[in-house]
Amino acid sequence: MEKTIVTPTRSQIATAALILLLVGGAAIAFSPIFVRLSELGPVATAFWRMALALPAFWLWAAWPVSGSSPAPPAWGHYRWLGLAGIFFAGDLIAWHWALEFTTVSNSTILANCAPILVTLGAWSLFGQRVTATFITGLVMALAGATLLVGVGLSVSSQTWVGDLLSLLTACCYAGYILSVKQARANFSTSAMMAGAGTVACLILLPATLLWREPLLALSWSGWAVLLGLALICQVGGQSLIAYALAHLPAHFSSVTLLVQPALATFFAWLILGERVGSWQAVGGLIVLGGIFMARLGADS
DSSP, X not given: OOOOOOOOOHHHHHHHHHHHHHHHHHHHTTHHHHHHHOSSOHXXXXXXXXXXXXXXXXXXXHSXXXXXXXXXXXXXXXXXXXXXXXXXXXXXXXXXXXXXXXXXXXXXXXHTTHHHHHHHHXXXXXXXXXXXXXXXXXXXXXXXXXXXXXXXXXXXXXXXXXXXXXXXXHHHHHHHHXXXXXXXXXXXXXXXXXXXHHHHHHHHHHHHHHTTOOOSOSSHHHHHHHXXXXXXXXXXXXXXXXXXXXXXXXXXXXXXXXXXXXXXXXXXXXXXXXXXXXHHXXXXXXXXXXXXXXXXXXXX
């Protein structure tokens, strides 16, 4: 009796990718908790996030996969791996330094401008179509993310350096999303994460030494926090996001990842006991509504 091979439809693959994207967003929502609990400085913490994840990525990339072997990527394709690593390292450095010079509210709002930049980049560079429904969902999700912060922007002469760094964070994360989207056309998730992670490590290590941050945690609990950051947020969260980007539009994926501040707020309340106000709860619901509308716009 012959076996019947059931091939998933394009819609089923997209639905599964969306679920994995949301799970990935939930995983990286733990990153502010781990950074807050880390014994090390922000850049050193970012370095260990990447370094402790690399063995898992390289073992995964070396694991034999059954089936037909894909054609090896051309040398020109490797630039997307390099750009993904550079942009991700820049995202971590700019975000952590922004918090030294501006308020958490300003930094969060400005860094969450990344979906706007991803949408513009996907449209202008790669010709992805953007609908009015999607734009409405994008605006809703950004408005909800702003409400989650609890206060509006407060621009002053004391915060402008941090505000610019927050915008740089948005630019770097947008560049990372677009680079991963392009890299996934020619690389597996494991190869992409291993290559980009190696590049990021080569940037974050000298950056840590340059800013003279202590490089080694002094307790087992300190190393446990770093390992949790690497395994949950990087190996788990970012890998799922990279996988999903092969099957979903980059601009829609970036809007969906605005679920992260909503979940981060919830986790901070659950784990750290931080207060969550009614406006933040409303903001979280608006984010979810915006993601739903962006999904409708991306499908139309």
